[in-house]
Amino acid sequence: MAAKPAIDLSISNPTQAGISLPDPFSIASVENHRYTPQASGALPARTAIAQYYAEEFQSQLSPDRILLTASSSEAYSYCFKLIANPGDTILIPQPSYPLLQFLIEAEGLVAKPYPLHEVLGEWILDREALLHHLTPDTAAIVLVHPNNPTGHFLTEADLAWLREISQNRCWLISDEVFADYRFDGHKANSLATLNAHNAFTLSGLSKICALPQMKLGWIVLPEDPQIRRHMELIADTYLSVSSPIQSAAASWLAARKSFQQPISDRIQQNLSTLGQSLANTPWQLMPIQAGWAVILRGPTHLEEEALVLSLLERGFSVHPGFYYDLPFEPCLVLSLLTPPENLAQGVAAILAS
């Protein structure tokens, strides 16, 4: 059995990547003296989240449309509990984040992939294939916007089309946890701004403030008092968000740029290293619009699984593309949070393969 790899090229936990992040407790005073639970979460936290949508997406949302959860993963599970019955199908993008399938199956639902195609480094939603997969048992279409690991946003036209085809047919759930990490001034919209009556938008502090340890996510609900009441019943059953974290959330969100800046600096530095190291090699750095991950596409004579195992033996752990159902081989998915010295060594090992 291979020894524990010394170097993790897939590290996506910002608290363990050697990034100098602000001390969250120097930003927020965390109050814990009283417990006054509210199903949808404390109003100051929900108001701060509404403010976030106003500042980032020029979208005026009532705090009544926000419901707090302990993470985006939990936000998914609340949506699935509300909108689907056991055995229903949830459409998910392929490639995408592997946890989706587990979150869906944990609710007794069936995950069905719809394809994204890569054309000259751009990812395109296959509308025809999606329509083909949309059947009467489809409860929802999940959008990962921007997607992990492709790092692409859906286009405005795609969002409008998805809204149109889903109306009176199924729900839309948009996972926007990486929306703030967009590059080259890329402008992107949030599904929350479309005010669709069948749309849920998910996000949370784990990426927006690089605070996965604080366990705070949320759902932007459609503007519908009945949906809100039903979602509150689900949330009230667990009351899973801790009160001290709710009391601190507004200050952390207000300081989000100070958490994001060191992460963005690390990402830019790593992208530049990768660009330089892979130039004039058989490896290709796939372009990204956003996110914390990047795909390296390798020469076709290499076999993906064998490559990843050989890197493991040499002390490097990295995600193979098949882990995300990427439609080409060989490719590797690297985290852009990787410490630069580790990345340089990892790239040297990859190029030597």
Ligand SMILES: Cc1ncc(COP(=O)(O)O)c(C=O)c1O
């Ligand atoms: C696309 C995507 N959504 C959601 C999550 C999970 O976020 P949270 O920590 O809020 O559950 C991740 C984690 O990496 C992710 O990549």
